[in-house]
Amino acid sequence: MLKVGIVGLGFMGKMHYCCYNAMDNVQITAVCDADAEQLKNTSGVSGNISGAEKELDFSDKQLFSDLTRMLAEADMDAVSIASPTFLHASQTIEALNSGKNVLCEKPMALNSSDCFQMVETAERSGKCLQIGHCIRFWPEYVQAKQIIDSEQYGKVLAASFQRLSLTPTWSWDNCFLDGNRSGGAMLDLHIHDTDFVQHVFGIPDEVFSRGVIGPSGDYDHTVTQYLYNDQKVVTAEGGWIMAPEFGFEMSFKIMLEDATLLYSSAQQPTLKICPKEGEMIIPEVEDGDGYSFEIQHFVDLISGKSLQSVITPEQSAESVKIIEAEKESVRQRTKIQLK
Numbered sequence: 001m002l003k004v005g006i007v008g009l010g011f012m013g014k015m016h017y018c019c020y021n022a023m024d025n026v027q028i029t030a031v032c033d034a035d036a037e038q039l040k041n042t043s044g045v046s047g048n049i050s051g052a053e054k055e056l057d058f059s060d061k062q063l064f065s066d067l068t069r070m071l072a073e074a075d076m077d078a079v080s081i082a083s084p085t086f087l088h089a090s091q092t093i094e095a096l097n098s099g100k101n102v103l104c105e106k107p108m109a110l111n112s113s114d115c116f117q118m119v120e121t122a123e124r125s126g127k128c129l130q131i132g133h134c135i136r137f138w139p140e141y142v143q144a145k146q147i148i149d150s151e152q153y154g155k156v157l158a159a160s161f162q163r164l165s166l167t168p169t170w171s172w173d174n175c176f177l178d179g180n181r182s183g184g185a186m187l188d189l190h191i192h193d194t195d196f197v198q199h200v201f202g203i204p205d206e207v208f209s210r211g212v213i214g215p216s217g218d219y220d221h222t223v224t225q226y227l228y229n230d231q232k233v234v235t236a237e238g239g240w241i242m243a244p245e246f247g248f249e250m251s252f253k254i255m256l257e258d259a260t261l262l263y264s265s266a267q268q269p270t271l272k273i274c275p276k277e278g279e280m281i282i283p284e285v286e287d288g289d290g291y292s293f294e295i296q297h298f299v300d301l302i303s304g305k306s307l308q309s310v311i312t313p314e315q316s317a318e319s320v321k322i323i324e325a326e327k328e329s330v331r332q333r334t335k336i337q338l339k
């Protein structure tokens with residue numbers, strides 16, 4: 001039985017809790033939150049995982065308000081870190097140094113220099129570090145990558161990704177709306193697409209971005225073009241500056257030589273393949289979502305299963321580095337070279 005502790009019991013910490021709780025070979029032994037109220041707040045979360053809305057049960061867990069004490073006293077093989085972004089680097093490094101495997105939420109850290117310190121600590125400790133880039137595990141995105149890699153519909157001509165959300169006003173201490181602690185929507189939200197672009201197409205040669213300063217004081221709405229040494233056009237738009245009624249939508253349109261792939265989280269069916277000739281195809285999409293699949297991957301990895309690599313700490317650090325280049329591009333109003 002793999003023993004896990006969870007740090008930060010907000011929206012994502014509870015999501016992690018529900019994912020681990022659904023696994024037969026995992027026992028959540030401890031939970032930690034700096035806010036005493038959160039340790040009493042056992043209400044579930046609404047998300048795509050069925051069952052996540054159920055009440056949580058902390059009665060047989062060790063409860064901690066401080067990570068250092070939790071690492072010293074709790075029986076754990078692994079720690080899931082779902083605290084606000086500004087704490088990711090220090091908490092991950094502390095947990096790795098105390099001999100725990102770590103799953104840390106995205107974005108990996110506020111800057112790439114902290115990210116590379118996390119990478120170095122993971123290597124030195126010999127423990128596993130996975131960053132919560134759930135989109136690499138999200139069924140429709142996994143399927144899109146498989147279709148692209150297989151070249152069954154030819155090469156990619158153009159791809160655009162969108163991730164738009166109402167402004168997040170609900171986080172602990174209003175952290176999301178403090179760019180110094182969240183990095184703004186460009187680092188917090190849009191990085192999902194930046195990371196997926198890296199996953200599918202590799203690190204771009206250059207980025208060219210425009211951005212708008214928003215309520216976080218940082219860039220909260222952006223459009224970026226990822227430039228590669230071929231003709232394909234790759235863009236991503238992400239932002240929080242949406243009216244509350246909008247809610248949330250992630251989507252993509254991928255134009256291949258012989259078909260177009262269309263995805264929207266706000267439509268049913270979510271994924272469509274429109275071939276150049278013939279009728280639209282509605283492919284079967286695996287049940288479940290990226291959160292449960294990424295956590296399954298982490299558990300399998302530390303349980304010693306041999307798995308195909310989906311994400312490395314270095315790639316996660318590179319995604320933060322690409323976002324830094326995107327922000328620099330907005331500031332300088334010019335392309336920024338990455339290679």
Ligand SMILES: NC(=O)c1ccc[n+]([C@@H]2O[C@H](COP(=O)([O-])OP(=O)(O)OC[C@H]3O[C@@H](n4cnc5c(N)ncnc54)[C@H](O)[C@@H]3O)[C@@H](O)[C@H]2O)c1
Pocket residue numbers: 007008009010011012013032033034035038065066067082083084085087105106107132133134170171172173175188
């Ligand atoms: N993968 C995704 O799709 C996704 C979605 C949402 C959020 N996130 C990321 O997850 C992280 C948390 O986001 P959230 O939406 O759960 O925020 P949240 O505000 O709902 O939760 C954060 C929790 O951390 C606790 N906390 C604060 N300081 C702490 C400390 N020192 N030690 C332990 N706990 C502490 C807070 O009390 C709160 O309960 C952020 O980095 C965010 O970017 C990822």
